[in-house]
Amino acid sequence: NAGVTQTPKFxxxxxxxxxxxxxxxxxxxxxxxxxxxxxxxxxxxxxxSVGAGITDQGEVPNGYNVSRSTTEDFPLRLLSAAPSxxxxxxxxxxxxxxxxxxxxxxxxxxxxx
Amino acid sequence: EDQVTQSPEALRLQEGESSSLNCSYTVxxxxxxxxxxxxxxxxxxxxxxxxxxxxxxxxxRLKATLTKKESFLHIxxxxxxxxxxxxxxxxxxxxxxxxxxxxxQVIP
Numbered sequence: 107n108a109g110v111t112q113t114p115k116f117x118x119x120x121x122x123x124x125x126x127x128x129x130x131x132x133x134x135x136x137x138x139x140x141x142x143x144x145x146x147x148x149x150x151x152x153x154x155s156v157g158a159g160i161t162d163q164g165e166v167p168n169g170y171n172v173s174r175s176t177t178e179d180f181p182l183r184l185l186s187a188a189p190s191x192x193x194x195x196x197x198x199x200x201x202x203x204x205x206x207x208x209x210x211x212x213x214x215x216x217x218x219x
Numbered sequence: 220e221d222q223v224t225q226s227p228e229a230l231r232l233q234e235g236e237s238s239s240l241n242c243s244y245t246v247x248x249x250x251x252x253x254x255x256x257x258x259x260x261x262x263x264x265x266x267x268x269x270x271x272x273x274x275x276x277x278x279x280r281l282k283a284t285l286t287k288k289e290s291f292l293h294i295x296x297x298x299x300x301x302x303x304x305x306x307x308x309x310x311x312x313x314x315x316x317x318x319x320x321x322x323x324q325v326i327p
Contacts, residue, residue, distance in 0.1 A: 110262075141317075148223075149263075149306070149317040164314065196262050207253045208315075210262030 108133055112197050112211035119187040119218045127182040127214050129197030135209070136202040138180040142166065142193040143213075149196065155180055156202060187218045221246045221311045223318035231324045232297055240292040240321045242307030250310040252290050254283050257304045257320065266305075297325045 113128045131138065139154035151164030155174040169191060171183040180199075184191060194215050198208035224243045232238055244252065251270050255263035267276045269285040276283050280301060282293045292305055304320040 146319060148319040149308075151314055154314075198262075205251070205268060207255070207265035207268055208263075209265070212262050213260075 110197055110199055110209050110211035112214050114214060116215050121187060121189060121218060123187050125184050127195055129180045129211060130178050131199040135199035138199045140182045141196045141198060143196060144193050189218045192216060192218045221309060221316040223307055223309055223316050225307050225318035225321050227321060229322045234298060234325055234327050235296045237295045240305055242290040242318055243288060244309045246309045246311040248312050250312050252285055253308040254292055255306040257306055263306055299325045299327050301325050
């Protein structure tokens, strides 16, 4: 099925651990992005990419790293997890003109203890 | 800085009771305004894009409208399956800014 696939769905980390959240899309979308969703704060942009080899920071980039080696994949790396990074993370993709909005993945619920 | 404010935060309706959700925005240059539906434990699902004041779009029981300062999502004769959180977002060329959503509950 066409869409955005995120793995894992749930993850518990200890403070200081690192991990990578995976995101893959099969719609040949140029634009991919990572959001975090926290109660009362809406979706906030972490990092985004307009194409393979091009990434840029969003609103809340600190503590996260991204790369885009292919059109399909856009992994998000947590360098040293902190409790403040406990959140639900969504990957989203679209064609560059965004006329049809984003297609979102089903999310990764991350807890840092 | 682009801002999006949605009201009310939560809305409880009886089945068949029509109502509207509000999305007020400030943006330096509006490229488009999006409405999404989000069910618990899932990612947002795209509903509409509106581009200019006066534009309207419809899908089943939902109709979205746009003015220069706000957008409304009208829900006509809602059913329990319309229960969800509805998100508004503005595309301001530089980035897309989301509101915090309106949680709609439709009671049979």
